[in-house]
Amino acid sequence: MAASASERPAGRSSTRTAVVWSGLEPVLRGEPRDVLDIGGGTGGFAVRVGALGHRVTVVDPSPDALAALDRRAREHDVAVTGRQGDLSTLLDVVAVDSADVVLCHGVLEVVDDPAAALATLARVLRPGGALSLLVAQRHAAVVARAMAGHFQQALDLLAAGVPAGPVGRAGRRYTDDELTTLVGGAGFTVDAVHAVRVFTDLVPGSLLDLEPGASAALVELEQAVATRTEYLSLATQLHLLAHRA
Numbered sequence: 001m002a003a004s005a006s007e008r009p010a011g012r013s014s015t016r017t018a019v020v021w022s023g024l025e026p027v028l029r030g031e032p033r034d035v036l037d038i039g040g041g042t043g044g045f046a047v048r049v050g051a052l053g054h055r056v057t058v059v060d061p062s063p064d065a066l067a068a069l070d071r072r073a074r075e076h077d078v079a080v081t082g083r084q085g086d087l088s089t090l091l092d093v094v095a096v097d098s099a100d101v102v103l104c105h106g107v108l109e110v111v112d113d114p115a116a117a118l119a120t121l122a123r124v125l126r127p128g129g130a131l132s133l134l135v136a137q138r139h140a141a142v143v144a145r146a147m148a149g150h151f152q153q154a155l156d157l158l159a160a161g162v163p164a165g166p167v168g169r170a171g172r173r174y175t176d177d178e179l180t181t182l183v184g185g186a187g188f189t190v191d192a193v194h195a196v197r198v199f200t201d202l203v204p205g206s207l208l209d210l211e212p213g214a215s216a217a218l219v220e221l222e223q224a225v226a227t228r229t230e231y232l233s234l235a236t237q238l239h240l241l242a243h244r245a
Helices: 012-028 046-050 063-075 087-093 114-124 138-147 151-160 176-185 205-210 214-225 229-234
Strands: 034-038 055-060 080-084 099-105 125-136 188-196 237-244
Touching (some): 012 099, 012 188, 012 214, 012 237, 046 063, 099 114, 114 176, 125 176, 138 151, 176 229
Parallel strands (some): 034 099, 099 125
Antiparallel strands (some): 125 237
């Protein structure tokens, strides 16, 4: 196998993804598994998972993204399979009970029916298989709108809850309770919820670029609060790990 998932590149991107990788590390440790990355795009996660020795399939609706994925995989000498599709057509491109791990990052916000999407993910996972779900968190979005001076948008987002039908470009935002209830309703057992990007989006990029050791210290801080429930409502994103019974 290649380098451990905990060996992260330096820079702002590492502070945004460090908590997710830390959560995934126990899931990806050990023998090679079949990993399905829904909406994996250009392979930012998929190629790195493939470098750990796992068999990775990316399903994404964009042919351009899949072409970029292929180039990235070849550059890193990693075998990753790309298939065009999305959650609504997932069972047309992958088989039932075919994955040990499913990554669904930044997708549940924009599907028409989140409950149906999660039910589909449960079907493609083998019994005991793991789900890694990354979604936008609503309370942080309210704060971000308010800090930008968009007070009415903040009020609307605060009052909206989780939309039942199709959503616009901004997508849905979830609270911890809403997400765990939704995932549990699809037949998953929730194992952990992590607060992601509690501080990262508030720290000036110039500080991380110019201050020696700042990125590493910020990663340490993000990891220190990731499992503390009081920080879930401050996080830009929530990372949920669950398994199929």
